[in-house]
Amino acid sequence: MLNALEVFTTVVVGVMVGVEFCVAVFVSAILAGLPGEDGLRGRTHGARLLGAVMPFWYIGSLVLVAVWAVAGRHHDGAGLVVTAAALLILSVVMSILLLVPINNRVKTWTADSLPADWKQQTKRWDRFHYVRVAVIIAAFALLAAALA
Structure with a gap:
């Protein structure tokens, strides 16, 4: 039973890390390269969609760990798993704050309600997201090592 829990x-x-890595490395670059307001529309839609799903995924992952x-x-x-849990807690705190x-x-x-500093805000989100992705990659690596 423990083996099934570990693998699951x-x-x-791992899938959460993959999604977040993809957002950090590919989706943000794709949206930034779209013409006109298309990138902004993509960001706002992504913020709504992933903003609704990811809290459950982060908390669910933390509970499983x-x-x-x-x-x-x-x-x-066991120490690796506890350290991974601590990193996931850090990722949740980073997310919230x-x-x-x-x-x-x-x-x-x-397009009509953009704040003057909207580009700076999205760049700030991207920078924080890169750090969060590094944290959850480290947590994932620790879990994989704990399986070995």
Whole structure:
């Protein structure tokens, strides 16, 4: 049973990392390269869609890792799992304090209601997101190492 939890948790976290990596490396660049207001529309739609889904994914991943940490506390790799949980907690805190406030503004923007500093705000979100992606990649790597 513990093995199934370990594999399932690693897959769930891994897919989340893949989605966030894709957003950081590819989607932001694609949206920035679109003409006119298309990139802005893509960002606002992405902010609404991913802003609705990702909180559940982050918290769900954290819960799965916490259950793994408790259930596997006497097994090899327990320290790696606890460290991964701490990194996921950090990613949730970063999200709440740094990324969500910007995301909540972005999802309400239209071409007619753009703030003067909208480009700076999206660049700030991107920078925070890069750091968050690095944190969750590290958590994923620790989970993969704990499986080995």
